[in-house]
Structures are given as structure tokens and as C-alpha cells.
Amino acid sequence: MLPTELLMFRVKGGVVEPRRLKPTPGNLQLAETLIRTFEANLGKRRADLDEDLKVLGAGRPDFKVLRGMAHLLTNGSSTFETGGHAEPSLVREKVFELAQAHPPSRLRRDLVLEQAARSLSSERPLSAEDVAAALYADLPDQQTLTAFDPPEPQALIERWDLAQAQGVLYRAYSLILTARPNEPARYKQLLKYTRFFGLMLTVEGDPVHGFTLTLDGPTSLFGGTTRYGLALSKFLPALLHVTKWDLTATLKPRRDLAWVDPKDEEWQFGLTSEDGYVSHYPEPKEHDSALESGFSERFAKLETAWKLEREVDLVPVPGGVILPDFRLAHEDGRSVLVEIVGYWRPEYLRKKFDLLRKSGRQDVIVCVSERLNLERAGVDPSDFDERLVWFKGVLNPKEVLAVAERLTAEGPPP
Incomplete structure (x- = not known):
């Protein structure tokens, strides 16, 4: 999922069209550069990675695309962990306790850190530098990038495309899904996905002519909260594993955008199984349990x-x-x-x-x-x-x- 500020779309005649990226040499190079930037920051702090990304995006007209890809890599391909050799909360408690016993001076910091290191060295020897590094090591920007699973540049572009479509569904308050005549197994797969993601629906039709699934969205069920919209968004990559379907969603317009027509009461968003989106979810298993x-x-x-x-x-x-x-x-x-x-x-x-x-x-x-x-x-x-x-x-x-x-x-x- 992408945060709202990184969604890119346009509205024509009340129909929402998410931005999609073509696998041009320029876009593939951007994806490749981002992937290499993350790889170069393995073992470094998140703050160092953020600084490199900031430099990379400076002055670029496509900075929102860059930030969106970086967000997906950060949350989907990266593992950040608290570094250091001591528990930060214990280190802070000991340092603050010792600091109260020393009057302010230029030597106070070094003295407190050395005393804290000696006090906390019961399991393994610690230096004053270790204590200083551990003080705030659990803050997000101080965490260390410990693992990175790099996607292919093409796959990152496909993931960015899908994230834009997911972001649109995030504001859906009704959704109609038509499953065209298909193999029985595909119908079953589709309906099991709706159950897995907690979607409430009514079903009409039959296996010969196809089924129409009507799903309620977040506004109608939860008073405008986004909990159900998040479920719809997570459902989309699973839906891509099913063939022969058409989807129509009704959305609440974004009132925070200056270019939105204030007379728009609702927007429409349509997708089909032939639109070329690619799922990043693994293929479903043969058995459900x-x-x-x-x-x-x-x-x-x-x-x-x-x-x-x-x-x-x-x-x-x-x-x-x-x-x-x-x-x-x-x-x-x-x-x-x-x-x-x-x-x-x-x-x-x-x-x-x-x-x-x-x-x-x-x-x-x-x-x-x-x-x-x-x-x-x-x-x-x-x-x-x-x-x-x-x-x-x-x-x-x-x-x-x-x-x-x-x-x-x-x-x-x-």
C-alpha cells in the first residue's frame, strides 16, 4: 500500500484512472538505481538510507514515482532491526539514572557513558561508544537495514502500478465484481478469497452464466473508516490470480485536491482481468488447509x-x-x-x-x-x-x- 500523498491518478468524466508506468529504459533505470541504493545501505541506519534517497530525488520531476517505489521497497523488501549490543530501553534508564548524580560539565557525558558501560557489562563487555550507539538505537531512523530481498526492476514497476490501483480501492464504498463463465475451480478460488479477506457480499448467478458479487465498502459499513477499504485493497492482488472477471467500484471523491470538481458526488473505477496488472502474492495452494x-x-x-x-x-x-x-x-x-x-x-x-x-x-x-x-x-x-x-x-x-x-x-x- 502507498500513503495517500504518493497516489497518482486523474479523473475524466467522473472515472478514476490510476497512473501506470511503462517499462521504458528510463523507468527501468530508476527502479534499478533504487534497488542498488538499498543494497548499498545494507548494514547501515535507516537515516543513512533516507539521506541517500533524498539526494537521489532532489530536483527530479518524477520524485513522487521515486518516493512511491522507495516506499514499496522499504515496506515490502526490507528488514530493519535495532542494532547495538544492549537493549536501548535499559541503556537509557541506566544513563539517565547516572546523569542525575553528576553536575553538568563537559566531562559529564563521557563519565556517565563509561560508568554505564561498566554497569551494563554483565553479559558481554561494553564500551562507552557501545552505550552511546545503543541509547536511541530503537528509534525508526536509527534502526539498521539487516536484510533486503531485491526485486527485478520490471517487478518493482509492476508493484508500483498495482499499488496505485489498490490506493484507489482504498476509498471505495461499494464494489460489484462479475465473474464471467469460467472453470469451477476459479469461481471457488474467487469466493474463498472474499471470505479470507473478510469481505461481506451477496452472490447472484450460476456456474453456467457466471456470478455477480456485490460487496459493501468502508463508508457504508464502518461510517467512513478505512478498515474495510484496506481489506478491499489487499483483496485485489489475490483477485489477479483468478481469470475472467470485471470489477466496478464507486468511490468517495478526494476533497483535499484543488483540481477536483466540487460538483462530483462520486467517482467510478473499473478493472478487468485483462488489464495487465501483476500480483505480488504467491500462487494459491492446491488445498486451503x-x-x-x-x-x-x-x-x-x-x-x-x-x-x-x-x-x-x-x-x-x-x-x-x-x-x-x-x-x-x-x-x-x-x-x-x-x-x-x-x-x-x-x-x-x-x-x-x-x-x-x-x-x-x-x-x-x-x-x-x-x-x-x-x-x-x-x-x-x-x-x-x-x-x-x-x-x-x-x-x-x-x-x-x-x-x-x-x-x-x-x-x-x-
Whole structure:
């Protein structure tokens, strides 16, 4: 994320267009120079790095681009730690205590530092210089750059582009996301991302024609705070791993900018999966939890006519969708869905079981951890008894297969 003062965009006809950088030789050189500047400051104080960045940006017309890239490198690729051989808070306490015992003089500072060094040398020898260096070593500008993971110049430009788009979403108060006809796995991936980032949404549509997701933003939900806007911004890099989507956001205009039309009541911002933004998030894992991956691994060791499938169609339900974790498919055509309910918040559990009831589906095996306090969450699973599998530490695939056999005893559907 970039601070507000480093966002660069324009507004045409009420539509926000974030600034984007082309990978020109000049921009690539700027990114390369910044990366080399950080590498040259390894082992030095943040204050030294800031001074080098200040000199680098002096008189440049693109200083906001430079500052934005530097911000991303500082917060995304760098590790700063408190240096020195002593805990700064303990050093300050001892130095201030000793200073009160000495009248002011030119020799007072050196005398206090030497006494403090002797007093604090119980674990390792300290010099007066060590004490002086440790006095304020925990202040941000005195911390040391201890590690730096340099990106490629092209990747830094791509990260800057995405940060501009994220900054726009930061002020969104409504968002509509259209997932075009896609692979079932991509739908599932998308909806799991919205849940992971705590986004509240309503879902309409079906797997054949696509889904429309309507999300509320920070202004409508939290009275203008930016907590939800931050969640939307963090959601965007995850969304880039999903194919075939269109996004439209409604924003509050910036009133702090002199060039903003005072008659603008709202702005619009649009994105699609074809806009060329690149995510810096890692590719999603095949399984969403250790429970799912462990179940899959144990199932693979069984000799059975049942096949465990990961790619499962979504089940539309009024007010949402069900995202089954697996499908069990028998070679004779029988099949059931498997939903694993592990540890989660009470509100999640209530919604999960409510959607399962609304679906009316009788072919969903519900596997529930005994560690969950369903009663405390206000969940009564009794109407799932025939399809319920309880487990403690790990989910036994043989128990799930037994339920599958019982549910499909009459054979595959005609």
C-alpha cells in the first residue's frame, strides 16, 4: 500500500484512472538505481538510507514515482532491526539514572557513558561508544537495514502500478465484481478469497452464466473508516490470480485536491482481468488447509472404486453459494459432495450450516471437528445426522466412504 500523498491518478468524466508506468529504459533505470541504493545501505541506519534517497530525488520531476517505489521497497523488501549490543530501553534508564548524580560539565557525558558501560557489562563487555550507539538505537531512523530481498526492476514497476490501483480501492464504498463463465475451480478460488479477506457480499448467478458479487465498502459499513477499504485493497492482488472477471467500484471523491470538481458526488473505477496488472502474492495452494491436504493424502493410499475430485461445481443458494471441498465419484456413476468444517469463527459456522440447509441438497457429507463448540455458536447439526462425520485430530477417509456408500446405496441417479 502507498500513503495517500504518493497516489497518482486523474479523473475524466467522473472515472478514476490510476497512473501506470511503462517499462521504458528510463523507468527501468530508476527502479534499478533504487534497488542498488538499498543494497548499498545494507548494514547501515535507516537515516543513512533516507539521506541517500533524498539526494537521489532532489530536483527530479518524477520524485513522487521515486518516493512511491522507495516506499514499496522499504515496506515490502526490507528488514530493519535495532542494532547495538544492549537493549536501548535499559541503556537509557541506566544513563539517565547516572546523569542525575553528576553536575553538568563537559566531562559529564563521557563519565556517565563509561560508568554505564561498566554497569551494563554483565553479559558481554561494553564500551562507552557501545552505550552511546545503543541509547536511541530503537528509534525508526536509527534502526539498521539487516536484510533486503531485491526485486527485478520490471517487478518493482509492476508493484508500483498495482499499488496505485489498490490506493484507489482504498476509498471505495461499494464494489460489484462479475465473474464471467469460467472453470469451477476459479469461481471457488474467487469466493474463498472474499471470505479470507473478510469481505461481506451477496452472490447472484450460476456456474453456467457466471456470478455477480456485490460487496459493501468502508463508508457504508464502518461510517467512513478505512478498515474495510484496506481489506478491499489487499483483496485485489489475490483477485489477479483468478481469470475472467470485471470489477466496478464507486468511490468517495478526494476533497483535499484543488483540481477536483466540487460538483462530483462520486467517482467510478473499473478493472478487468485483462488489464495487465501483476500480483505480488504467491500462487494459491492446491488445498486451503492442512485438514483438506491431509484428507487427500490419506485417501490416495486407499484401494477403492471411489475417486476423490478437487474440481467441484458451486452450488447456488439464496443469499450465497456452497463451495464443497471435494466430490467423491464412484466408477459406476454414483457421486456425493464432501464439506470439511474445521476450526472457524461462530458466525462462519452459523452461515455455513444455514447455507447447507437452504441448499436442500441431500448428497453433501458434512465432516465436523469435535473441537468446534457448535452449541456455543448456536448451531444444531441434528438434521444432518445421516450425513454427518465427526472427527478429532484427523479425518478418516474410510468413515467418509462408509457414509457415501450408505447415501448412494440405491445406485447412481438415472
